[in-house]
Amino acid sequence: MSEKIRSQPHNRRFGELALPHLDSAYNLARWLLRDDHDAEDVVQEAFLRAFSAFGGFRGENARPWLLAIVRNSCYTWLAQHRRAEIEVSYDDDVHGGEDRIDGAGARADNPETIVALRDDIRLVDEALQRLPVGYREVVVLRDIEDLSYKEIAEVAALPIGTVMSRLARGRKLLGTDLTRLRNGEDHGQ
Amino acid sequence: MDNEDVRSLVSAHATRHSAPPALADRIADALPAAPSHADREGSWFWQGAGLGAATTAVLAIALGIGLTLKHPSHDDLLVDEAVANHVRSLQASHAVDVASSDQHTVKPWFNGKVNYAVPAFDLGAEGFPLAGGRLDYFDGEPIAVLVYRHRLHTINVFVRPAKKSGSIGQVSGTLDRQGFAVERWMKDGMEFWAVSDADVTTLAQLRTLMMAESHAH
Numbered sequence: 001m002s003e004k005i006r007s008q009p010h011n012r013r014f015g016e017l018a019l020p021h022l023d024s025a026y027n028l029a030r031w032l033l034r035d036d037h038d039a040e041d042v043v044q045e046a047f048l049r050a051f052s053a054f055g056g057f058r059g060e061n062a063r064p065w066l067l068a069i070v071r072n073s074c075y076t077w078l079a080q081h082r083r084a085e086i087e088v089s090y091d092d093d094v095h096g097g098e099d100r101i102d103g104a105g106a107r108a109d110n111p112e113t114i115v116a117l118r119d120d121i122r123l124v125d126e127a128l129q130r131l132p133v134g135y136r137e138v139v140v141l142r143d144i145e146d147l148s149y150k151e152i153a154e155v156a157a158l159p160i161g162t163v164m165s166r167l168a169r170g171r172k173l174l175g176t177d178l179t180r181l182r183n184g185e186d187h188g189q
Numbered sequence: 190m191d192n193e194d195v196r197s198l199v200s201a202h203a204t205r206h207s208a209p210p211a212l213a214d215r216i217a218d219a220l221p222a223a224p225s226h227a228d229r230e231g232s233w234f235w236q237g238a239g240l241g242a243a244t245t246a247v248l249a250i251a252l253g254i255g256l257t258l259k260h261p262s263h264d265d266l267l268v269d270e271a272v273a274n275h276v277r278s279l280q281a282s283h284a285v286d287v288a289s290s291d292q293h294t295v296k297p298w299f300n301g302k303v304n305y306a307v308p309a310f311d312l313g314a315e316g317f318p319l320a321g322g323r324l325d326y327f328d329g330e331p332i333a334v335l336v337y338r339h340r341l342h343t344i345n346v347f348v349r350p351a352k353k354s355g356s357i358g359q360v361s362g363t364l365d366r367q368g369f370a371v372e373r374w375m376k377d378g379m380e381f382w383a384v385s386d387a388d389v390t391t392l393a394q395l396r397t398l399m400m401a402e403s404h405a406h
Contacts, residue, residue, distance in 0.1 A: 014220070019216075023208050026207065026209075043216075044212065044216050048216070048220070049368070069368050072368050072389075076370070076389055087393075125203055128199065143203065144199065144200070145205075157342070159341070171199075175190040175191070175195040178195070
C-alpha cells in the first residue's frame with residue numbers, strides 16, 4: 001500500500017477495504033472491455049467512485065460491492081464508446097436454456113474433441129472473448145473469480161434465477177464456439 | 190462437450206488478468222487528500238434542511254465526485270440533483286404521491302400541480318409497470334416525476350418542458366453517478382431524466398419505449 005494511502009486514516013481504511021480486490025476488479029474490467037488500457041482507466045475511475053461512496057458502505061464483504069461499481073463503470077464506458085456491444089438482448093427464460101442453441105455443438109460430444117481441447121488452452125481465452133458481454137460477465141465472475149450466485153446477482157444487478165440461466169447458456173455457447181475453434185471452422189468474427 | 194467440461198476448462202485455463210503493478214499507486218495518487226465530507230462545507234445542497242445522518246451519508250454518495258472536482262457545470266449539478274432526489278425518494282418511503290398503474294389516474298393528478306401536461310404511460314406489458322407519480326423539486330422548480338418499477342428496481346423519470354433549444358447541453362445519453370444510471374432525452378418539446386440503480390441498458394430500453402409511446406399519442 002502506498003505511503004499516500006497510509007498517511008490518512010480515511011484513505012487507509014479505504015485502502016484496506018478495496019485494494020485487496022484490485023486484481024478482481026481489473027480482471028473483471030479487462031474481460032468486459034477486452035483492452036488493457038481501457039480496463040486500467042475504468043478501474044481507476046471506479047475506485048475513485050468507490051472511495052467517495054464508501055462512507056455509505058455497511059456490508060461485510062467489500063468485493064461484490066466494489067465489483068458492482070466496476071461493472072457499472074464498464075457498462076457506462078461501453079455505452080459511450082462501443083454501444084453495440086451492450087445492445088444485445090438476452091433470452092432469460094429459465095426453462096429454455098438447454099435446447100435452443102443451434103446444433104453446431106452436437107459433435108462436441110465426441111470425447112476425443114474434449115481431450116484435444118484440453119491441450120489447446122489459448123482457445124479458451126479466445127472463445128470467452130467472443131461471448132456476448134452479458135454471458136461473459138457471469139462466466140468470468142463464477143468460473144474465474146469464484147463468486148457465489150448471490151454475489152454475482154449483486155454485482156450484475158440480476159435476479160439469481162437469471163444469473164443461473166445466463167451461466168448455463170453462456171457455458172453452452174462457449175462450448176459450441178470452442179468446438180468450432182478447435183475444428184478450425186471459424187477464425188475470428 | 191457439456192457445461193461441466195466448459196466450466197472446468199474456463200476455471201483451469203482462462204486467463205485471470207492481474208492489475209498492472211502501477212495501478213494501485215495511480216489510484217492512491219488520485220484519491221482526494223482529505224475525507225470527502227470536508228466538501229460538505231459550503232455546498233449549496235447542505236443548507237437545505239435538517240437531513241438525517243443516513244440521508245446525509247447517501248447524499249454524500251450521490252453528490253460525491255461532482256462537487257470535489259473543479260467547477261461542476263450546471264448540467265453536472267442537475268445530474269447530481271436528479272440522483273439525490275431519486276435516492277431521497279427511496280429513503281423516505283415517499284416514492285409516490287399518487288400510487289397507480291393507471292395512466293388515466295396519474296396523468297390528471299398532476300393537473301394544477303405543474304403547469305404542463307405530463308405524458309404518463311403504463312409500460313407494464315413491456316416490463317416497466319407504472320407505480321405512480323410524485324411532485325418533486327428540481328432545478329429550482331416543481332417537477333413531475335413518473336415512477337416505474339423494473340424487476341426489483343425503482344426508476345424515477347423526471348419530466349418537464351424542454352428549456353430553450355440550446356440547453357440540451359452535454360448531458361444527453363447515458364451517465365453513471367456513483368452506481369446510479371442516469372439517462373436524459375428530449376421528445377416532443379419535453380425533457381426526460383431517468384434515474385435508477387438499474388443498469389444503463391435498462392434505462393436505454395425504457396427511453397426507447399417511452400419515445401415510441403409519445404409517438405403513438
